[in-house]
Amino acid sequence: MSLLSIKGLVKRYPSDSGALVDVVRIPSLLVEPGEQILLKGESGSGKSTLLNLIAGIVVADEGEITLSGENICDLSESARDAHRARSLGYVFQNFNLLNGYTSLENVELGMSFGSGVDRSYAKNLLDRVGLGNRHNYTPEQLSQGQKQRVAVARALSNRPKLVLADEPTGNLDPTNAKLSLDLIQSLCRENGAALILVSHDSGMDEKFERTLELSELNQAGLAGIGGVGA
């Protein structure tokens, strides 16, 4: 059985004129357990909206998103929150670490709403991403690459089945971008998590088992309009 199954997914947002327009319209998408997919697309192509739909942050107007056998479109908001904490890891382009919290605490925050705080596992994750000597550093004390590694450790802190990565290398220099990508992929493999990585970087194709062009996948045809969160 597929880990993630999307059928007839539609998400609409009001345009400037007030009329509802499709931002996402995906007839079908299947992701197998442990599979790593590169989702390519330009700005405004609905990438972030798609990830937010899969994460249950945004509610679909039509269709089904079945993750681990559970259609998240049928779940209440709090059930979607719990499902997200339990089954998903999310890596953002801007890392979205909480200032004032140390690296270790940021990873523990990721566990707080899911499997529960496991300090030794959080430390192991930070050690694994090469921040063994930065447990007590706050985001302000870390470089961009180090912040990204904390974000990766946080995304994996609940042992998710699926990791969503939204332009995770967008704010990194080429060297760090490559290191970061390798790290995300290898950690997902180690943890048996599938990965959907969104990027508009064309140099990543060979690193993924499957590459999807969002312009082909998403039939909304709104590239360039820029829906909310897109």
Added chain:
Amino acid sequence: MRSYAIAYRGICQRRVSSLITIGAVALACSMLMLVWAFKKEAERSFAGANGGFDAVLGPRGSKLQIVLNGLYHLDESPGLMKWEDYEQIAKFPAVESAYPIAVGDNYRGYRLVGTLPEYLKNHYYADGRHFELEAGGELFSEESMLAVAGSLAARRLGIGVGDTFQPYHGLIFNENAKHEEVYTISGVLEPTGTPADRVIWIPIKGIQTMSGHNPAAATDISAVLLKFKQGANMAGFQLDMLYNKQGNRLTLAWPANRTIIQFFDKISWFDKALQAMAALVAIIAGGSILAILYNAMNERRRDIAVLRSLGARKMTVFSISLLEALGMTLAGVIAGFAVYALFGFWVGEIVQRETGVALNPFKGNAAMIWAPIGMLGIGFLSGLVPSVKAYRIEVSRNLS
């Protein structure tokens, strides 16, 4: 990481504004408790510090002035009365005991009160409690040049048995008004928690015949302190009729307690003003909590969205925000108790120094329950608005 830990971190991250809010809550809470507690405690203590007397007979004048002068050793006597007046009322069948007092001199600001030695020897100033002398002390006799110091007066003046002093004329200390007489301290009273602690007792004849006093008033007195016989319920009414309604030369302040309670009633506007101020501070503290958390919520939209993206439910971020408000309020309430204790001790000392009446602000009172609960209620209500804002934050719009 639990919600309360995240809330605690939020409070710590806005250290300065949080401390200001906590301070405002502490001020409001302590003010409410202080105003209430001191009003109640002062009423109780002053009414209870009547020295075991039911009434005071004094020259024609204000009852309050007679009570303050005769029992609390405050204020001036409205005038003088004759020794015969004392003898007359002492013979009244319903009077169990009557003690004349005379005032008009001081020693370095501490009032000298002339009376009969029987007062200190026989009178019960409270239920079952006599005046006791510290070890090695003895009472004066009617004709002696001896004095007995109240415990507070002795401590403040640094005098003890065997020390001598010369009284000063008047109730207010004036270095240039020293009398010639030399008195020797023969004893120091054990603390009583009553105004008797802050005066120096001497034989009544000593005041009456002090050098420089008018020889024509050498038998006059300032007031007579009266205790009625048990069960003589009508005595007060009869004497009230005799002195206050039918006579026009003397005034009977009866019941002594009620005079003081009436005084507190008269100045109740002051309590109300203080309570209004405290309520205002409480409202300001509540507004401060609301403003701080509301503004912080604007700055923390992204943080809230991140927490939500990690799986935090709407109710979780709502409760985190509310816990921050309640946490600051609780810290303020705890600090308020500390401020209350400090001010309570300080004000209690001042009251005892100035009046001799021992207040106990640490005795439990209703304000210690309703003021903290009220402040927590204000904190809760103030936290609701920013918490609802946190609840409503749209995750996708605030995730960068």
